[in-house]
Amino acid sequence: MTTATMQVSQKDFEKAQEQLKLLKKDPGNETKLKLYALFKQATEGPCNSPKPGMLDFVKKAKWDAWNSLGNLSQDNARQKYTELVSSLISAESAGQTKDASPEESRHGGYETIIVTTKNNITKIMFNRPERKNAINHQMYREIIKALHEAGKDDSTIAVITGNGEYYTSGNDLNNFANVKPNEMEKMAKDGAVLLKEFVSSFIDFPKPLIAVVNGPAIGISVTLLGLCDIVYASDRATFHTPFSQLGQSPEGCSSYLFPKIMGLAKANEMLLFNKKLTAAQACAWGLVTEVFPDGTFQKEVWERLKAYASLPKNSLAVSKQLLRSMEKEKLHAVNSKECEVLKERWLSDECLNAIVSFFQRKSKL
Numbered sequence: 001m002t003t004a005t006m007q008v009s010q011k012d013f014e015k016a017q018e019q020l021k022l023l024k025k026d027p028g029n030e031t032k033l034k035l036y037a038l039f040k041q042a043t044e045g046p047c048n049s050p051k052p053g054m055l056d057f058v059k060k061a062k063w064d065a066w067n068s069l070g071n072l073s074q075d076n077a078r079q080k081y082t083e084l085v086s087s088l089i090s091a092e093s094a095g096q097t098k099d100a101s102p103e104e105s106r107h108g109g110y111e112t113i114i115v116t117t118k119n120n121i122t123k124i125m126f127n128r129p130e131r132k133n134a135i136n137h138q139m140y141r142e143i144i145k146a147l148h149e150a151g152k153d154d155s156t157i158a159v160i161t162g163n164g165e166y167y168t169s170g171n172d173l174n175n176f177a178n179v180k181p182n183e184m185e186k187m188a189k190d191g192a193v194l195l196k197e198f199v200s201s202f203i204d205f206p207k208p209l210i211a212v213v214n215g216p217a218i219g220i221s222v223t224l225l226g227l228c229d230i231v232y233a234s235d236r237a238t239f240h241t242p243f244s245q246l247g248q249s250p251e252g253c254s255s256y257l258f259p260k261i262m263g264l265a266k267a268n269e270m271l272l273f274n275k276k277l278t279a280a281q282a283c284a285w286g287l288v289t290e291v292f293p294d295g296t297f298q299k300e301v302w303e304r305l306k307a308y309a310s311l312p313k314n315s316l317a318v319s320k321q322l323l324r325s326m327e328k329e330k331l332h333a334v335n336s337k338e339c340e341v342l343k344e345r346w347l348s349d350e351c352l353n354a355i356v357s358f359f360q361r362k363s364k365l
């Protein structure tokens, strides 16, 4: 860089300091720390002062921010400081400071679900409302991918919810349709492999996972609630696991978790005898954390989640993993066993007759 450009840069830097004083809105602690660090780096160079004590929170946060800039040159620090101030000024004049209203970003590459991130929350939304959000093979795979990505992205928590009237009507029964007799075994085998991977992605999910049950939930979408950390439900939601009606058997680790959550007698009513629960019953039985009136459901829940997602991210992840670690091995064993049993069930006459009845519209839940 020439002396001339450095001088301009120094001039801009001084101007930026003046402009900063004119900001009307507080840019938030994170941004203020960034500005502090860049200013120190620009004016004094890399951080060489001794690290403050653990309990001197403010000094330590400032020191950490400055120290994190490592050997960034003073010119570059001046440049970054000036750019940051300029972006704050522009955002304010556009009526939106970055910290006050972050944009929702949509993740690409999905067709059956919508994945977005905003306010440190990654939301995975079932998106086949015209099929009551039934989960077809593509959706199983996309949810596995979305959970994998959400586990690694910058979000603090993840949310799973449905678009439209239903949360989801569970497994898409078309997954069993149009299978030739000589391909039945393969269909069952491949289905069990996919199901095992799908449920494993819930067992292993490393951050708090919250189910926002916006409407009726059926089958696998209900059993998976036992693997979520919090379940919020609209008072319009119902919870139905009609496995015996469909000639099938429980999955999603529900054969182990439901008796733990609600007691064996109540789990039997749901998992053996197809009892459909209202949201209030599901809450009383311990499957649902809290029920909200449908009219205010989205507003109340998202306000609450926004506050939860501003808690320290690493602390939440570590605590979630600690709680899950006590059961993880067991849950994987249960998942394997349930998939083995289901693989056999899918080949049974009881199951095949139930699917045929559904498509002939003789039976609906």
Ligand SMILES: CCCCCC/C=C/C(=O)SCCNC(=O)CCNC(=O)[C@H](O)C(C)(C)COP(=O)(O)OP(=O)(O)OC[C@H]1O[C@@H](n2cnc3c(N)ncnc32)[C@H](O)[C@@H]1OP(=O)(O)O
Residues within 6 Å of the ligand: 130, 131, 132, 134, 135, 140, 169, 170, 171, 172, 173, 174, 175, 191, 192, 194, 195, 218, 219, 220, 221, 242, 243, 246, 248, 251, 358, 363, 364, 365
């Ligand atoms: C890799 C495989 C893993 C398997 C894991 C094991 C999982 C098990 C389960 O999840 S068991 C639960 C399976 N789900 C069901 O049995 C629900 C079946 N659906 C219904 O009973 C009804 O559709 C309803 C009660 C959900 C809604 O009834 P209604 O309000 O009258 O709406 P429609 O029936 O007209 O629905 C509109 C449209 O959507 C189709 N649809 C809805 N749910 C499913 C579904 N789960 N599978 C396939 N198709 C579904 C329905 O057929 C209608 O289609 P149409 O307009 O007639 O073409």
